[in-house]
Structure formats: C-alpha cells, structure tokens
Amino acid sequence: MSQSPSSLKLSILDLSKEPNPSSLSSLLEACKEWGFFHIINHGISEELYSKLSSFSRQIYSLPSETKLKLGPSSSVKSYTPQFIASPFYEGLRVLGPDFFSSAECSGKVLFGQKSNEFSEVVQEYGFKMTELSKRILEVILMSLGDGFEKKFYETEFGKCYGYLRIINYSPPGPSHEEVEGLGKHTDMCCMTILYPDDVSSLQVRSKEGKWMDVEPCKGSLVVNLGDMMEAWSNGSLRSSEHRVMLRKPRNRLSLAFFWTFEDEKLIFAPEEVVGEGNNRIFKPFVCLDYIRFREFDDKERYEKVGNTVRDFAGTGVGM
C-alpha cells in the first residue's frame, strides 16, 4: 500500500475584504505553488446549496433508464453514467450562460412537472457562480500585476462562460478501504469553483508528485486553476493534478462550476504576462482544439485523464 497522504492547508481568500498587497501576494503564492485555494464569504447561501443538493440526490436515485435518456448516446448528452470517468462517478452537466434552458432540457426528462423548480434553482446557482468567477478572476489578475485586471479582464476574459457539473460518487463497497472516485486529471478550463459536501476526499498533487489531502475549511469553497489559465499565464499559475479518493461508506456529492474561455479563443500569453527576457513555454493554441485533444472519444466529452496542456502546446522550454 502507498503511504498515507499528508494534509494540505490551502490559503484562504476572503471575498468580503478589499484585496490588499498582503492578501494578493498570498493568493499569488497559492496560485503558483498549488493552483488551489479556499474562498470564504463567497455569498453562496447554505439554503441555495441544500436546495440544489436535494435535487441532486433525487436525480441520482432515479432509475438508470431515466438518466440514460440524457446521454451519453442520446441527443441531449448532459449525463455521464458510471464506468466512464470511474465506476463510482456519475455526472450531469448544465451549460451556461442560459442555465435555465439548459436545466429545463434535462429537468423535463428527469422530473417532468417539477422541472421548473429545478431549473430555477440551477439558474440561481449558475448566476451566482458566474458573478463569483468574474470576481475571483479579477483578483487573480490583480495579483499577477499592477493594473492587470483593467488591462486584461475585458479584452482577454470578457467572453468566458461557465458550466456546472452535478456529480455523484457512489460509496465504495465494504471490502474497500479506499477507491478512486475520479482519477488523476487537470481541469481544462480557466478556473473551477468546487462545492464539495462534507466528505473530504479531494487530493492535490504537489510539484514533487506527492498526493496531499485537501484539509476541509468550514464554510469555504475550493477554487482551482485549470489548463487554460496555466497556458495564458505562461505557466506561472499552476493547473495541478488532482483526484477524488472515496473512503467513507456513503455517497459523495459535489458541485463543480467550470469557468472557461470561449471555444474560438486563441490562448497566447500577453507580453507583459510573460515578462521581459522570459521564454514562452506554450505555443499559441485555439481552445476548442485543446478540448478535442482531451476528449475521451467523439461521443463523450469527459476529460481524457493523463494528457495535459503541456503535452498539447508545450514548447519544451523551461519545463
């Protein structure tokens, strides 16, 4: 058996406070070292979360035939059944920016009459997460350089959009001490905001390759940077490998909100971000081409585990 992992206390960004030099420098440090941090005072109420998690529980207790009407081989394709990402993982994707319509499309199949309430809850969550993503991204840009949020927010990130994945991990069997709920991967997007339930199962891989348990932090959400951000920052911000290890004999529910560039975006780190005299470690690339590279197969849009943006667009310099 492998050694038991050490636990990792992530840096905390308090969104109720105006960013100051000290909070910006600890955020930057966290983004460079781990690409992961916690946010507190994020404005997502427990009430909204519990409404959405109650719908999620209802969804995942539906019979497989109902869920399979939403994918992977139906025309809707919002549902990823078990045995694609892992035997324990199933997920439902709701695409923004029109979260209501997207939720309605799946909700009609899953809930029939009750779908309106589901769509409203998802819309509210999607809207709040969108606002939150914009805000966090601005602070990250501020931490990267003086005035960078004004210079780059609109021009570079102005067309970003979000999508939500409602994820259910089924419990490992009694004979298993620990199983992989979601294997090692990096997120493709710019940034992910994760609302995990109270089961701590998320692990992040250090630069040295050591798996670390993310230490839970009450009332916080977990933010992690994705490959698009790593490429856009010329590798100075980190998109870390992470995975989910299931240990408790119960379901785990998580809500992952992905904030991503538009498909046609050409990712090319601005000169000021690269910095004078530094080498470019990524070739320019179009987002959709990278998403295609990572696709599991042409039917399923799940991330292909193992391939990262460095494999796809790395120049081989400075790695």
Ligand SMILES: O=C(O)CCC(=O)C(=O)O
């Ligand atoms: O469920 C989790 O805690 C993590 C999910 C995740 O990493 C992902 O969906 O990319």
Ligand SMILES: [Fe+2]
């Ligand atoms: Fe992830």
